[in-house]
Amino acid sequence: MNGKKVLFVSSELVPYLPENPVSLMSYEAPRMVNSNGGQIRIFMPRYGNINERRHQLHEVIRLSGMNLVINDMDMPLIIKVASIPKERIQVYFIDNDEYFKRKATFTDSDGNLFPDNDERAIFFAKGVVETVKKLNWSPDIIHVHGWMASMVPLYLRKYYADEPLFSESRIVTSVYGKDFEGELDATMIDKIAFDGIDKEEVSVLSKPEYNNLLKVAVDHSDAVILAADDLSDDLKSHIDNLSVPVLPYVPLQEAEEAYTNFYNTEVLK
Template identity: 75%
Template sequence: MKNKRVLYVSSEVVPYLPETEISSMSFEAPKMVNSKGGQIRIFMPRFGNINERRHQLHEVIRLSGMNLVINDMDMPLIIKVASIPKERIQVYFIDNEEYFKRKATFTDEDGNLFPDNDERAIFFAKGVIETVKKLNWAPDIIHVHGWMASLLPLYLRKYYKDEPLFTDSKIVTSVYKQEFDGALDDKMLDKIKFDNIGEGNVEILADPTYSNLLKVAVDHSDAVVIASQEIPADIQEYLTGYDKPVLEYKNREEFADAYTDFYNTKVLNLG
């Protein structure tokens, strides 16, 4: 992995949010690549329940100030950055007052999904890509964790398909256990089609369930990591016909060597 550039895009990362399977692996995998001489960058949303003072987040003026169009609305993009103590790893935070100021991640105090989670996911995907473009940092591998990051493969392959910075980037999506029940806004597909994305099996997002979001991510990725011992049965079945590399589940003690081998022998060697 020496000198390889790996971009991690995750919905949650420790120590900024509580420890979960996703937040832990979104820290452990970059730490592992970093220790092997790779170059890494991590992106996550700047949720309002992240303590900016404690974690010393600060705005990067040269990267902020752009507007992203979401469903025909101009939404200002703010970029913040922090460093994980002792690890020399920088984390970039995608922020917008409308989408991320509230003091919660995905659900309200009653456990209901926020009605604009679909727009937040679109904004996050576009925000990451536009920021990486500004950094002029061409990743060899882009590794996606968590459903709020799941639109990134679709947008890279369709909306940004002519962007030369990502021509040689390989996309890996990690599939975790069911992260939410129900579905996102039923107008989500219309909002994606507003960006002139109407092909590539996006029609299943007429019903934007967790499984359908991940199936779209899988379809537009170059490889898949099964990141939980149990993933939804329909995704497991979907992967039986998948003709791209799949890494079976590895626990925290096994993952480092397995990920390194998978990146080196399967992902980076893809044509």
């Protein structure tokens, strides 16, 4: 991985959010690349339950200030940054008061999914790409973790298809066990179509539930990592039918060797 540039895009990340399979591997994978001589950038949403003072987040004025259009609405993009001290790893946070100020990640106090989670996912995907464009940083690998980041492969391959910065980038999606029950907003497919993406490309999102979000992500990826050993038969079958390299599930203690080898021999070949 020496000198290779890897962009990590994640729904969740320790130490900013509680430890779970997504947040833990979203920390461990960049740490592995960093320790093996790779260059990394990490992006995640700036949820309102992240303590900005404790984690010393601060706004990056030169990167903030643009508006992203989501379903014909102008939504201001704010970029914040912090560092994970013991690893000297910098993390970029995608922020917007309308989408991320609330003091929770994905659900309200009653456990109900936020009704605008679909728009939050689209905003996050666009926000990451636009910020990386401003940084003028061309990643060799873009590694996606978690369902809130699941629109990133689709938008890179369709909405930003002509963006030269990513023309050589290889997209890897890690697929985790089912993270939520129920569905996102039923009009999600129309909001994606508003951005000029053919509905046929995302027809499964006529039912925007967890497995279908991940199907869209892996369909637009160059490689897939199975990050859980309890995936549904439906999702496993879908991945089995893809013509891309797939890394079977490995436990965390074996991940460094397996991931590094997968990056080098399957993703970057």
